[in-house]
Amino acid sequence: MSTIRVVWGTASGPTAMSSYDAALADAGVENYNLVSVSSVIPADTDVEAVGTAPDLGPVGERLTVVEARATVAGPGRASAALAWSQSVDDGPGLFYETSGETDREDVERRVREGLDAGQELRDWEFTEPSVAVESTRAESGRHTTALVLAVYGKSEPIC
Known part of the structure; x- marks a missing residue:
């Protein structure tokens, strides 16, 4: 059984890329190459909300992620949300993500609506x-x- 860790961060910088890099550092994943995937959680996988990632392997390796991200040029607000639910009995599950130049309540409402829609497409019984x-x-x-x-899990060699 592997583990998916949910991490998060915020940061500011003089450029969009510098603020993104600093937010990745806040989440503990700045030294990896991120590969985005769609939103399916494999069966028999634990999901843990940890905030900041532990050491996930050598610098420069690949991490597989589902990413919710908003970058704004101030003034304004950047908000990102990730929701997840797994099927009962250690079956598969779903992540849904959303982001925008909006407030916390709006992205949480939208990500919950998206997750609900995704659950309706599947014949699985989901947890809360x-x-x-x-x-x-x-x-x-x-x-x-x-x-x-x-x-998703630990880093893997990229080449």
Whole structure:
């Protein structure tokens, strides 16, 4: 059985990329190459909301993630949300993500609606959903990123 860790972070910087990199550092995954996947949780997988990732392997390796991310040029607000639910009896599950220049309540509402829609497409009996939300205000003249990631397992060599 493997583990998916849900991590999150926010940060500001002089450019969009610098704020994104700093938000990844806040979440503990700045030293990896991220590969985004769609939102299916494999059966027999634990999902843990940990906030900041532990050591997941050597620098430069690949991490598989589901990513919710918003980057805004201030002033404004960056918000990101990730919701998940697994089927009962250790079956598969779903992640849903959303983000935007909006408040915490709006992204949480939208991600819950998305997860509900995804659950309706499947013949699985789901557990109660979990949600992680990051939201922060962007100062004028600064780029700001809010992100929530589901990180699948540990890193793997990229080449």
